[in-house]
Amino acid sequence: MAFGLCATPASAQETLRFAHFSAIADPNHVAAQMFADRIAEETDGRYNVEIFENSQLGGELEVVEGIQLGTVDVAPPSAAVLANIVPEMNLLNMPFLFSDFDHYETVLEGPFFDALVEKAAESGVRVLGMMTSGPRHIMTKFPVAAMADLEGAKIRTVQNPVHVATFTAFGANATAIAYPEVYGALQTGVVDGGDAANTNYYTARFYEVAPYWAQVSWLFYSNPIVMSEAAFQALSDEDKAIFERVGREVGRAQIEGWKESDARLLDELKAEGVTVTTPPREPFQEAVDGVYAEFLTSDFEKTWLDEIRAAR
Template identity: 65%
Template sequence: MFNSAKSNLGRSLLAAVGLTMASGLPVFADTTLRFAHFSVEDDPNHRAAVALSEMVAAATGNDVTVKIAPNSQLGGEVDVVEGILLGTIDMAPPSAAVLANWVPEMNVLNMPFVFRDWDHYSTVLNGPIFDELSAAAAPKGIRLLGFMTSGPRHIMTKSPVNSISDLVGQKIRTVQNPVHVATFNAFGANATAIAYPEVYGSLQSGVVDGADAANTNYFTQKFYEVAPNWAQVSWLFYTNPIVISERVFQKLDADVQAALLEAGRKVGMDQQNDWRASDDKLLEVLQENGVTVTRPDPAPFRVAAQKIYDEFMTTDEQKQMLSLITN
């Protein structure tokens, strides 16, 4: 009797699913996706995460929830990418610098001075390079949904940097990426790769003499309290791909996949504009907070950076990818 009841229930469920599919309505299972990011809540990155969560919820009739863990609650960037690959975290916007440790093609976005200005950067990010990097990332277990940014990177230090020579011998924190380490070594500094959540403490304790950041996170993370000199160099436009585990992505209904891809592209583009506006506004605010702003001649930095291209852009594939930016 029990088996008969189970059989009848099974037939009823199958009939219900069949009716739903026949009606053209999408079939969703209640799903929660864990989204980790590294910024405080008063930051363009958090606003973007909230917008993505709202867009996905609206597109799926609230059947898919994107649960946000801000401010490095689930670890630094390396920890989070490892979590995505292990299945303990679903989504995040880690930097292209950190992702390049698993998807080397991402290093094309990490080359010093590869982007001329904001307009050039936005055009490239939202052009053919998205599809190229998506194709490179998927076999590595990472699905690219969109591109956020952390803007042009400048150099914070305890003593003023008026020229590239002022960096000689200084211990500068970099992202955990060999291109970033090699770049600051080429600038004459002693580069030290340290996880993002440890930057403030490392500056405060003297483990490092400086680091790089954009106007926005230099302000929101209060780095100016421990490194009050701010050299406007724009050595890199820092990219934060919005990614999800490829394994998780492939398990989702096609309509959910489409909702995530649409939300990722839209939110990424909006966040780029949000960050640009924030950076422009906050430079003046930083000066009002006692920050000393310098503007070193960028030409010697560019000359020193050329050896980074010679070292890291060596294969035909790498040069082809680079041409999507430089041509």
């Protein structure tokens, strides 16, 4: 059964539905299993976390709606999709905000994380930890040696206006499509390309239908581990501490796993015949100045943008 808002007797076992969007070979599934194991262990089996991988419970929009309705209990949707209900999440969606993994992790381990938890709670979402889907590059059905090569190309984006605006600024015809539909959209020519990280480009086998891989690192993709704020508040104080501690530890472990996977799988992609290019980043970076001005308008966003940049 899905997680309810009523207290569970100590002798009963509550089953929680954990939904994610990745193949079982992906670090995200490893993280989901770690979350399940740790929650069962630390609560002496009072909670059983059942994992639904590979978008079995729907794409990110459907799962976030499920979190709100109580039909999904825990999930790591992207900050891009969560920004539709927690606008402050758009800070994590800004292009070229993070210079590298060290910068990214420094910010997530600092006061920004706690500030984001507080803002998300106001919108009915409890952030337990932070996973990543790594630095994002551009996959296409044609070679990309420079930003100009994207002019007019139909490029799939996440269902988030910042992502759409970013690829529009790159000169592409940005097309928002749900993640489970990406492979088919590439295969049938609905889109000419999209973005991914080395890891999910490999595990989702996108290289079969988009064999050109431009290393741009336009975004460090964030996947907060979330549950509904109402469900979190229904937990005992002891269980709240357990869920928060496990969420943070799982997030940290997942980021380490993703870093290792991204580094290792780039060679595997080359072995599969993928054409890897490294276009100059400066034109991409210069093209998105207006995206910041358009989307970061609140005092919270402007203040934390300065703090994040200062942490480089």
